[in-house]
Amino acid sequence: MAIKEKFKHNQSYKEKSMFTINDLFKLSKFIYNTGLFFKEKITLVKNIQVYKMINRNKKLVNYKTSDTCYICGNGPSLKKVNIDNLCGDLIVVNDYFRFGSEFIKRPTYYLILDDIYGQVGYEDRLKSLLESFTDVPLILPASLYRVTKEDIASEREIYYYCPWGKLFKAGQEIDFTKVVSRTWNVVSQAIVLAMSLGYKRIVLLGCDYNLFATNTLQHCYDSDDGTIRPNLLEMLYKYCFTTDIHYEIAKEASRRSIEIENATADSLLDAYPISKGEIY
Numbered sequence: 001m002a003i004k005e006k007f008k009h010n011q012s013y014k015e016k017s018m019f020t021i022n023d024l025f026k027l028s029k030f031i032y033n034t035g036l037f038f039k040e041k042i043t044l045v046k047n048i049q050v051y052k053m054i055n056r057n058k059k060l061v062n063y064k065t066s067d068t069c070y071i072c073g074n075g076p077s078l079k080k081v082n083i084d085n086l087c088g089d090l091i092v093v094n095d096y097f098r099f100g101s102e103f104i105k106r107p108t109y110y111l112i113l114d115d116i117y118g119q120v121g122y123e124d125r126l127k128s129l130l131e132s133f134t135d136v137p138l139i140l141p142a143s144l145y146r147v148t149k150e151d152i153a154s155e156r157e158i159y160y161y162c163p164w165g166k167l168f169k170a171g172q173e174i175d176f177t178k179v180v181s182r183t184w185n186v187v188s189q190a191i192v193l194a195m196s197l198g199y200k201r202i203v204l205l206g207c208d209y210n211l212f213a214t215n216t217l218q219h220c221y222d223s224d225d226g227t228i229r230p231n232l233l234e235m236l237y238k239y240c241f242t243t244d245i246h247y248e249i250a251k252e253a254s255r256r257s258i259e260i261e262n263a264t265a266d267s268l269l270d271a272y273p274i275s276k277g278e279i280y
């Protein structure tokens with residue numbers, strides 16, 4: 001075999017047999033999903049009481065007033081948005097209560113994903129959350145049931161959901177009266193919620209998606225005082241998974257003929273078309 005032909009042969013074999021970084025990522029997802037399969041069963045047993053309650057999530061659609069839904073991430077760019085000018089329903093997340101009280105427009109849904117609100121040391125943060133927008137349905141992960149089922153929580157509409165499934169993948173069932181897929185990110189979870197409620201147009205605001213690329217301001221409610229972001233390695237690892245899930249959500253939205261647009265100025269998230277409209 002000529003040297004040139006031998007080189008081509010070896011190169012072709014190398015390309016076919018090489019274990020790439022993408023293959024490693026797929027393997028990581030497979031291993032992770034395998035673990036989640038067993039974790040879901042264990043978590044279900046531990047939370048069987050609240051699981052029996054989630055059928056009432058069918059009522060969530062009753063709050064829907066429009067086919068357009070705006071999802072407010074809490075990125076610093078949200079400070080540039082006049083929430084009162086938005087024409088459509090509004091899903092807000094996590095610590096929005098620290099920012100949104102200055103607007104007249106009320107959220108349609110308030111969604112939480114993080115378990116941190118139930119941890120020791122975060123009692124005041126949980127109390128502030130429960131006392132904010134008390135006329136708005138609060139949608140919490142089932143893990144927070146034990147710390148919110150009494151006291152002030154009884155004075156407002158609270159719904160629980162079970163984000164215990166495998167990583168979100170296009171083609172999977174989306175039903176908040178059952179166990180739902182994991183998304184790793186509250187904005188992703190809000191999009192999945194909006195899809196389950198039947199919204200035809202979903203617009204992302206405050207979804208800067210650049211925490212790994214900056215070491216200063218992180219949220220719309222933070223003061224610009226040079227706050228340092230978390231460890232870069234940890235951020236890149238998480239963004240790898242969350243970005244992949246956004247791509248899967250985009251596929252599912254296309255399959256369902258749902259329009260998702262990212263109206264966040266200078267967002268790094270490219271899973272959805274970037275809308276440079278009049279919002280910012």
